[in-house]
Amino acid sequence: MIIKETYPVAADDMSVAGDVSASIKRQMKRLGIPNQIMRRVSVCTYEAEINLVIHSDGGEIDFAISEDEICVHVRDVGPGIPDLDKAMTEGFSTATSEVRNMGFGAGMGLPNMKRNADGFAITSEVGKGTDIVMTFNI
């Protein structure tokens, strides 16, 4: 048995950023996912959602739960990350000062996601988009 939901995330609209991760959290609360796990998943989905809004040209987040695992699949339609190693370094950010002034873009997003997930895989191609799969053991 598995639940899978797909949530679209539009680029640039900061006013709704956080809605998708809130919906995902509501699902987890209803299912009674243990707090520790829920917290980590929430951090990751929130970071991913903010990334999609700030950096991407729009994308989607898949959220799936089975009996023993939660899987969060994030993908966008561009622009792609030129240097993945650099993007995975803490403190590295390409965010504009405008975004930084809003308290985002500290260069902690991707490293933070990797740290909080049990499994983390990222691929990216410039001009095509970025694809992240995160898994969490229940």
Added chain:
Amino acid sequence: MSEYLHSVSLDRSKCTGCTTCLKRCPTEAIRIRHNSASIIHERCIDCGECIKVCPHHAKVALTDPIDVIKGFKYAIALPAPTLYAQFQGVHKPEPIIAALLRLGFDDVFEVARAAEIVSYAISKALREQDRPKPVISSACPAVLRLIQIHFPALLDNVIDFISPMEAAAKIAKEEYARKHGVDIAEVGAFFISPCAAKMTAVKSPIGQQKSYVDGVIAIKDVYKDMRAAMHKGFDPVEIERASTVGIKWAVPGGEADALGIKSSLCVDGIENVKNVLEQIENARIRNLMYFEGLACVNGCLGGPLTVENSFVAKNRLRSVMSRTEQKSVQRTKIFETACETLRMTEEIEPNNSMQLEGTMKERIAMSERINEIEKSLPGLDCGSCGSPTCRALAWDIAHGFANELNCIFKMNARINALAAEMVTLGTSTRFNTLQDSARLREMRQELRADDDTV
């Protein structure tokens, strides 16, 4: 925690089933069925939102009548600081305290005094290492219950001290028994309350085995008699008095102010509290030491059992405070012992009433069903079905508490379809007549059956 007693309840004779309260409930604890509201008790946090919005005054808070004090040989009144802001033209606590004595109380212990003691104990405890930040105030019982239901992950952040009301009852009874050399069991302490949730907090305490408070009396229930008592003038009152440090707990931000914490955040209004707790849970608010969440707009001054408009009351309380001692004048001995004796003794447990039941597999299956049903609903969250949102209706249908035709849009579609079918039947050939009248009978029965389940 298995048995709940709630202060907030419904006067069915006044309820018209109008759905006003339905959408205001922060825990989706209200349903309208058979033209009347009903409260899901496991979910109700006694915030009093429904009491405030009900245009028919069908939502009420059960509290104790003043006669409750007759059950004890000695009765002590515990006035909430909010009481000091209720009387027009009264800008100091003395006449109010005197009026309470006239009502039949043997003594008065200001809850504001206990608030000073609790402030001291909390500010000392905040210096303890390894406390998860932000530390969350335990003063508002409705917010505590909200955290139990919606934010169980934050329960560890809640400060483990009992509320000023509890502290006041404990200290007042001990002091009275010692001073007058009487048995403490003969001394009753009664909270004069702006708040419905305090009643529940006394009957089903959180963080303690048993409440120290022996009764909760609504401000609005004693207002008239106190007003009358005040007109008669008063003798000077000789009790140890609270300073502004304690009185300002009634105002939003007053608690954090009393604790002397710079990095604090105070939010009033239950929906606002919910939103900010969401942010705290997501770790979006950094470097915050203390969070004070108050269910009512304007804090306790906006409580459902008050008389005065909360904004007017806020102004008046400021005036009361300008005439009161600014610094705590109490003995330090109580303060020091309080750091230990006023700690909560019980863990605060999460409330799982908004979670699905069963094994993970069963929960996933159920969740899937709810999602499917929700997708088939219009998504307007109009409330006409009697559930607060389409999602809530989906939950109710999946659990067998409602059926699809509670949704007026679904009902409408169904009636249209049946009507269309009847037209077809009405114009059908004689050849089909026998068969058709059988179908018509069936349809009539179907409609009736649906009606019965609604």
